[in-house]
Ligand SMILES: [Zn+2]
């Protein structure tokens with residue numbers, strides 16, 4: 001008998017808008033949150049992006065792999081070279097990778113628990129409450 005895999009660690013699949021870029025992530029999701037920093041706003045074209053992190057060794061690309069753009073000297077964003085969808089963010093040397101909740105299709109069990117960079121958030125949208133315990 002093997003114990004059932006906890007639902008939270010079941011591998012999840014994600015994709016960009018055009019579908020050329022596909023991936024799976026597995027392992028425990030860490031810190032789902034939104035971010036309204038200037039980089040997230042300009043890159044996404046929207047008022048914020050939404051993120052959750054997974055162990056880097058649990059990430060697998062299938063099909064195309066992302067193109068990368070460094071937004072900081074040691075931190076880069078991964079996006080689809082065909083459609084431009086923002087799908088992930090990776091710090092140099094990190095052991096985890098942040099993927100967008102959007103690329104994952106906004107799984108209902110991954111609800112943002114906080115919002116980063118509230119100081120640069122647009123004033124016309126409610127902010128995500130900090131529900132970390
Ligand atoms: Zn694409």
Ligand SMILES: [Zn+2]
Nearest residue numbers: 035036037040
């Ligand atoms: Zn951001």
